[in-house]
Amino acid sequence: MNNRKKVLFGFVFSILLLGLMATQFSPSVLVKAQTGYIDVYVYDAITYLPISGTNVVLSDAFYSYIDSNFTDITGYCQFSSLDIGDYLVEVYPTGYNSNYTLITIDFEGEGELVQFYQELPYTTGNSFIDVYVYDFETLNPIAGAEVIFFNDLGVFITEETADVTGFFNFTDIGVGTYNIEAYNDSYNMASVSVTIDFDGEAELAELYLTPAYVPGNGFIDVYVYDNITLTPIENADVLLYDEYGFYIDWGMSDASGFYNFTNLGIGDYVVEADINNYVLNSSSLYIDYDGEGEYLMLYLAPFVHTFDILYPSDSQTVEGGLVLVGVDASESTELEKIDVYVNAEYITTISVYDTPTDFFVPVFENGTNTIYLEAYWDDMAIENATVDINSINVIPSVNIKEGDFLTYRQFNLAEGTTYDANFTFTTWLSTFEMLTHYSIHQYDSGGTIMQAEFWLTINVLNGYVSVDPSHSMEYMHFFPFGNLPLNPVIGDKSVWIPWNNLMTVNGSTTWEYTDVWTIDAYSGMMLVYVEKISNIVHYLLMPGLMEMILLNTSIDFLNPYVSDEADFGYTVGDTGNTISWDATDRFPGTYIIYKDSVFVDADIWNSATPIEINVDGLAEGMHTYMIEITDLAGNIASDIVIVTVNPVVLEYSSTIGSLFLSTIMCITLAITLKKRKFQVT
Numbered sequence: 001m002n003n004r005k006k007v008l009f010g011f012v013f014s015i016l017l018l019g020l021m022a023t024q025f026s027p028s029v030l031v032k033a034q035t036g037y038i039d040v041y042v043y044d045a046i047t048y049l050p051i052s053g054t055n056v057v058l059s060d061a062f063y064s065y066i067d068s069n070f071t072d073i074t075g076y077c078q079f080s081s082l083d084i085g086d087y088l089v090e091v092y093p094t095g096y097n098s099n100y101t102l103i104t105i106d107f108e109g110e111g112e113l114v115q116f117y118q119e120l121p122y123t124t125g126n127s128f129i130d131v132y133v134y135d136f137e138t139l140n141p142i143a144g145a146e147v148i149f150f151n152d153l154g155v156f157i158t159e160e161t162a163d164v165t166g167f168f169n170f171t172d173i174g175v176g177t178y179n180i181e182a183y184n185d186s187y188n189m190a191s192v193s194v195t196i197d198f199d200g201e202a203e204l205a206e207l208y209l210t211p212a213y214v215p216g217n218g219f220i221d222v223y224v225y226d227n228i229t230l231t232p233i234e235n236a237d238v239l240l241y242d243e244y245g246f247y248i249d250w251g252m253s254d255a256s257g258f259y260n261f262t263n264l265g266i267g268d269y270v271v272e273a274d275i276n277n278y279v280l281n282s283s284s285l286y287i288d289y290d291g292e293g294e295y296l297m298l299y300l301a302p303f304v305h306t307f308d309i310l311y312p313s314d315s316q317t318v319e320g321g322l323v324l325v326g327v328d329a330s331e332s333t334e335l336e337k338i339d340v341y342v343n344a345e346y347i348t349t350i351s352v353y354d355t356p357t358d359f360f361v362p363v364f365e366n367g368t369n370t371i372y373l374e375a376y377w378d379d380m381a382i383e384n385a386t387v388d389i390n391s392i393n394v395i396p397s398v399n400i401k402e403g404d405f406l407t408y409r410q411f412n413l414a415e416g417t418t419y420d421a422n423f424t425f426t427t428w429l430s431t432f433e434m435l436t437h438y439s440i441h442q443y444d445s446g447g448t449i450m451q452a453e454f455w456l457t458i459n460v461l462n463g464y465v466s467v468d469p470s471h472s473m474e475y476m477h478f479f480p481f482g483n484l485p486l487n488p489v490i491g492d493k494s495v496w497i498p499w500n501n502l503m504t505v506n507g508s509t510t511w512e513y514t515d516v517w518t519i520d521a522y523s524g525m526m527l528v529y530v531e532k533i534s535n536i537v538h539y540l541l542m543p544g545l546m547e548m549i550l551l552n553t554s555i556d557f558l559n560p561y562v563s564d565e566a567d568f569g570y571t572v573g574d575t576g577n578t579i580s581w582d583a584t585d586r587f588p589g590t591y592i593i594y595k596d597s598v599f600v601d602a603d604i605w606n607s608a609t610p611i612e613i614n615v616d617g618l619a620e621g622m623h624t625y626m627i628e629i630t631d632l633a634g635n636i637a638s639d640i641v642i643v644t645v646n647p648v649v650l651e652y653s654s655t656i657g658s659l660f661l662s663t664i665m666c667i668t669l670a671i672t673l674k675k676r677k678f679q680v681t
Contacts (some may be wrong), residue, residue, distance in 0.1 A: 036082035036105035038112045042075045042091050045117040046124075050075025054093040061086035061102075061415060061449075084108060085449055086415050091116050095158050102415050106446045121155040125174030125199045133166040133182045133190075136208040136244075141166030145184045145209070152177035152193075175199055182207040188246045210244040216265030218287040220294045224257040224273045227299035232257025236275040236300070243268035243284075266290055273298040276382045277305075306330040307375040307383035317390045322360045325371065327385070329356060334377050341372040366394045400425050400434065400555055401634075406536075407551045414545055417444045511539055559635045560585035562627065569644035572620060579625055579641050581611045587632040594626045605629060618645045 042054045054071040058079045066087070069077040079087075082105055090100040096118040103112045133145040143164040149157040160168050162182075170178075173196060181191045187209035194203045224236040238259040240249045251259045253273070261271075264287055272282040278300035285294050310326040312318055329335050332355045340347040340361055350359055363369040369391050374384045402425060410419040420441045427435040439453040507518045511529045516538060519528035529539035536555070540548040563582040570577045583591070584607040591611055593601040605611055611627065623645065628638045 035109040036084065036111065037078060037080040038082065038087065038089065038103055038105075038114060040069075040071070040077050040079070040089060040091070041113075041115045042071050042093055043115065043117050044096075045119045048117070051093045051096065051118060054091050057090045057092070059088040059090070061088065061417070063088060084110075084446070086417060089114055091118070093118050095120065095156070097121050097155065104416065104444070106444075121151045121153075121157055122178070123174030123176055124172055125196075127173050127175070127196045127199060127201045127203070128169055128171040129173070129178065129180070129194055129196075129203045129205055131162070131168045131170065131180060131182075131205045131207070133162045133168075133184075134206065134208050135187070136210040139208075142182075142184050142187065142209060145182050145187075148181045148183070150179040150181070152179065154179065180205050180207065182209060184209055185212075187212050188242075188244060210242075210246070213242045213246070213248050214265040214267070215263045216287070217291040218264040218266070218289075218293065220261045220264065220269065220271060220285065220287075220296060222253070222259045222261070222271055222273070223295075223297045224253045224259075224275075225297065225299050226278075227301050230299075233273075233275060233278070233300060236273050236278075239272045239274075241270040241272070243270070245270070271296055271298070273300060274380065275300065276380050277303050279303060279379070303377070303379060303381035304330075305375075305377060305381045305383050307373070307385050309371070309373065309385045309387045312387060312389050314388055315390060317392060318363075319391075319393045321362055321364070321391075321394045323363055323369075323371065323389060323391075324358055325361050325373075326358045327356050327373065327375075329375055329383075331377060332356060334379060336376050336378050339374040339376070341374070343370050344372070363389075363391050363394060366391050402427060402434075404553075404555045406553045406555065408548050409551050410546060410548045412546055417442055417449060420551075514538060554587075558586070558631075560588070560629050560631045560637045562629050562637045562639050564639055565641045567642040567644070569646055571646045572648055575616050577615045577643070579613050579615060579643070581627055581629075581639060583607065583611055583629050583637075585629075585631040585635075589630045589632045591627055591629040594628075596624055597626075600625075615643050618643065620645050620647050 038058070040056050042051045042056070043049065044051055050071070050073065052071055052073045052075060054075070054077075055068060056071060056077050057068045058066045060066055067079055069079065071077045079089075084105050084107060087103045087105070088100060089103055090098065092098045093116075097120070099116050099118060101114055101116075103114055105112060131147055133142045133147065134140065135142055141162070141164070143162060143166060145162040145166060146159060147162055147168045148159045149170055151157060157178075158170070160170075162168050170180075175196050175198060177193060177195045179191060179193050181189060183189050188211075190207040190209050192205050192207055194205050196203060220240070222238050224233045224238065225231065226233055232253070232255065234253055234255045234257065236253040236257070238251050238253055238261075239247065240261050241247055248269075249261055251261070253259045261269075266287050266289060268284060268286050270282055270284050272280065274280040279302075281298045281300050283296055283298060285296060287294060307329045308327065310328050312323060312325070327338070332352075335352045335356060337352055338350045338356065340350060340359075342361060342363055347361065350356075361371055363371075367390065368388055370386060370388050372384065372386045374382060376382055405422060405424045407420070407422045410421060412419065420443075422437075422439050424437045424439075425434045426437050429435050435455060437453065437455055440451070441448065442450040509516060509518055509529075514529075514531055516529040516531055519526075519530055527539075527541045527543075528537055530536070531538055536550065536553065537548075538550045540546075561582075561584045565579060565581060568577075583605055588606050589604070591603060591605050592599065593611075593613055601613060611629070613625070615623070615625065621644075623643045625641045625643060626638060628636060630636050
């Protein structure tokens with residue numbers, strides 16, 4: 001098997017992801033009459049009473065907003081003038097959990113009814129929480145403070161107002177944890193968490209609000225310097241907080257290290273300066289009277305971090321499109337991430353856990369390639385390292401040709417619709433880039449819902465997918481799975497987990513007579529079957545949501561099979577000597593037969609009929625027959641058979657032997673008698 005003919009898994013997987021995402025782009029949606037409607041009712045799941053004032057949002061099947069409405073006193077609202085198609089209805093009733101459902105309008109003028117029975121975001125019971133809101137400094141109650149209740153997941157329950165004693169009572173609640181927030185215009189927000197451990201328990205929550213910042217005419221001039229060189233630091237983040245730590249304002253220092261906070265009232269303030277590669281510094285100061293100006297100089301200590309590329313070395317010659325990179329960093333346990341660039345193009349961000357491990361970087365062309373790495377520590381320090389390598393034999397790993405295609409069928413299990421997606425590789429734009437036409441057809445039992453098409457540019461070297469910016473889709477990068485070290489878990493499969501930890505090979509199986517790797521994607525949310533021999537995705541499943549199957553492809557990554565026939569011989573004059581080869585392939589093509597390197601025969605072949613050639617009548621000696629079979633994709637297989645032709649060797653019967661012996665005896669007797677005659681004479 002020619003290794004160059006193996007497709008990159010990332011390449012095909014990125015196409016699949018584009019297929020899943022591309023449904024949001026529908027430039028050629030079919031136009032239909034707008035006579036359908038959806039009636040929506042929202043009720044309490046326990047009392048069955050209508051919930052008025054519920055915000056109801058309508059979106060299309062691709063989650064694009066269409067309209068919104070509010071339920072009336074009967075819990076009802078309607079969306080009208082709708083096309084045939086799928087719709088998403090979402091409800092957000094105040095004090096209840098939100099909910100949604102998918103609705104399909106199958107024919108013009110159809111009306112659909114959807115009823116929501118909503119549960120409270122908490123368990124009801126016999127417990128209560130008494131809440132008091134006070135001024136942090138005076139300890140006086142804050143009348144009119146807004147008190148908001150959430151469940152432990154942050155889902156809104158209710159909002160009330162404290163009375164003149166700063167009091168509010170939250171009743172009829174069950175066991176659980178509740179978050180309480182209190183607000184007032186003249187104060188900063190405060191919050192507290194309260195847990196009801198058993199039904200009937202009473203809890204007390206006291207929240208103390210600190211006075212909010214009050215503007216005035218004061219100001220603070222801030223200067224930020226390097227504490228070693230004493231030079232000003234430009235573009236430092238300068239932040240202002242009140243004495244309680246609540247944020248007030250932010251700015252960036254100029255070239256002289258200066259920033260000015262204005263309109264400040266009397267009070268205590270905290271100023272903080274921070275910038276990458278420096279240790280954060282802060283200081284407190286007080287404005288004593290309205291209009292006072294304060295001056296503050298903050299000196300930042302630079303971080304000292306080191307970051308180096310261990311390999312490859314500068315000017316090192318590296319073969320292939322993947323470069324193994326090793327790095328070394330000081331305080332490596334505090335290193336957070338490494339941004340990777342190749343020839344100034346952003347490739348990926350690698351998250352670092354504990355210490356950086358070796359990783360692969362793709363390059364796109366022969367010659368000089370510059371790998372630039374930028375390392376980030378959790379103390380905001382940044383260091384970088386660069387290496388220039390000499391790349392050779394950077395060739396595409398995907399052996400596709402113009403006109404090749406991939407066709408997938410996607411079943412949207414949740415909405416009952418089907419998508420047929422086709423990718424046709426049309427034109428080479430460069431050595432590694434192929435212009436690809438993408439089309440999608442969405443339909444259901446009632447017929448076509450939507451059709452769309454657009455163009456992609458695929459870099460077949462490393463799976464890099466670029467999309468026309470007019471489609472508002474970000475660049476997508478995927479590492480290939482080929483030519484990597486053996487995975488210690490699988491043992492016999494080379495695998496790289498692409499950025500964002502999208503997928504991991506976790507085993508192998510047989511699917512529809514195909515040996516496949518099983519891929520665990522998105523932490524178990526997606527199952528993918530990948531053909532072992534080619535890395536083409538054959539099957540993809542998101543349980544309950546989507547199922548995708550490879551229907552057809554013209555891309556052939558397998559060499560055809562030809563049987564290995566044994567050498568043989570025969571004698572001059574023998575007949576019926578034939579070489580017969582069995583050959584099989586998905587896409588049979590042509591064959592050529594050579595005898596002693598000279599063309600003998602050529603024709604098309606098929607998998608059901610052996611390829612035969614009669615070799616009678618050859619001259620004495622050894623003759624070499626070679627067959628070379630080619631499939632429609634250009635994959636080749638061959639076999640050689642040596643035919644030895646032997647000369648005729650005479651064989652004697654017993655009768656001939658007896659006559660021969662008698663003749664010899666007669667001659668011998670005659671000679672003997674003649675000698676005796678001469679002797680008598």
